[in-house]
Amino acid sequence: MAIHPPQQRIWWREPIEKMEVAWIAIAFVWGLVMFFTMIAWHFWGQQNLANEAYRVQPEAYVAKVEAMTEQYKVGEEGDTGIEVVHPPAGSDVYLLARLWQWWPVLELEKGKTYRLHLSSADWQHGFSLLPTNINIQVHPGYEMVVTVTPTETGEFSIVCNEYCGIGHHTMSGKIRVVESKGGK
Numbered sequence: 001m002a003i004h005p006p007q008q009r010i011w012w013r014e015p016i017e018k019m020e021v022a023w024i025a026i027a028f029v030w031g032l033v034m035f036f037t038m039i040a041w042h043f044w045g046q047q048n049l050a051n052e053a054y055r056v057q058p059e060a061y062v063a064k065v066e067a068m069t070e071q072y073k074v075g076e077e078g079d080t081g082i083e084v085v086h087p088p089a090g091s092d093v094y095l096l097a098r099l100w101q102w103w104p105v106l107e108l109e110k111g112k113t114y115r116l117h118l119s120s121a122d123w124q125h126g127f128s129l130l131p132t133n134i135n136i137q138v139h140p141g142y143e144m145v146v147t148v149t150p151t152e153t154g155e156f157s158i159v160c161n162e163y164c165g166i167g168h169h170t171m172s173g174k175i176r177v178v179e180s181k182g183g184k
């Protein structure tokens with residue numbers, strides 16, 4: 001029984017069973033397979049996105065999002081009162097995660113490439129863009145940048161994929177993709 005001390009105190013000098021060696025080898029090799037699959041999937045599966053990350057003070061990031069929102073606001077989203085922002089095609093665009101919303105609603109043009117910045121004002125959130133298989137952790141203090149080129153028009157929902165408290169399940173946002181106004 002486990003509550004008794006082992007009979008052989010120097011247990012690691014015991015001869016090891018062949019079967020045990022085999023399982024350790026299998027587990028080790030499988031660990032390597034998983035590790036390299038993770039890297040390979042970046043290229044073949046187009047799933048693990050390449051991104052950049054910078055240190056940023058949450059207040060400084062909030063200020064950047066506010067500046068962009070003020071400059072390029074084109075309206076408000078339904079009855080939510082959340083600003084809809086149409087930044088210049090191909091520019092740097094900023095999205096803020098905070099308890100409990102994604103702010104603002106970004107309106108992007110199809111076929112244009114943007115640098116999408118993500119950060120949090122408070123806690124850890126998860127940026128999950130539907131229906132694509134994108135999931136990025138969003139931390140306060142870090143600014144993530146991913147390059148995005150929308151390929152179809154429509155409304156795409158953002159949900160929060162890290163549990164962030166009582167309002168977690170209500171934390172959704174939106175990215176709207178419209179036809180390009182300036183042509184290609």
Ligand code: CUA
Pocket residue numbers: 100124125126160161162163164165168169171
């Ligand atoms: Cu934000 Cu869950």
